[in-house]
Amino acid sequence: MSRPAGEGPRVVSKLFADCLVTGQMIDTGIEIDEASFALLPAFVGKIFCPHCASEHEWSKETAHVVDQNKTQSRAIREMPAPRR
Numbered sequence: 046m047s048r049p050a051g052e053g054p055r056v057v058s059k060l061f062a063d064c065l066v067t068g069q070m071i072d073t074g075i076e077i078d079e080a081s082f083a084l085l086p087a088f089v090g091k092i093f094c095p096h097c098a099s100e101h102e103w104s105k106e107t108a109h110v111v112d113q114n115k116t117q118s119r120a121i122r123e124m125p126a127p128r129r
């Protein structure tokens with residue numbers, strides 16, 4: 046029961062940038078769905094990378110939208126199912 050009350054099962058997609066040093070994804074803290082992201086004009090920005098502790102340039106072309114619900118359901122599917 047750690048889920049806060051009032052939070053519905055809404056889709057939370059987040060924007061991630063790439064760390065070219067570690068190959069990991071950088072959480073930009075921006076919540077956006079794929080449809081809204083597609084409508085954005087091209088942009089270039091800088092973001093602090095917690096993985097290698099330096100700044101990276103990122104842009105609309107290198108960013109990706111990650112659906113938090115999809116990653117969660119994938120994790121559930123990868124769990125071994127109990128068999129009888």
Ligand SMILES: [Zn+2]
Binds near residue numbers: 064065067095097098
């Ligand atoms: Zn990095």
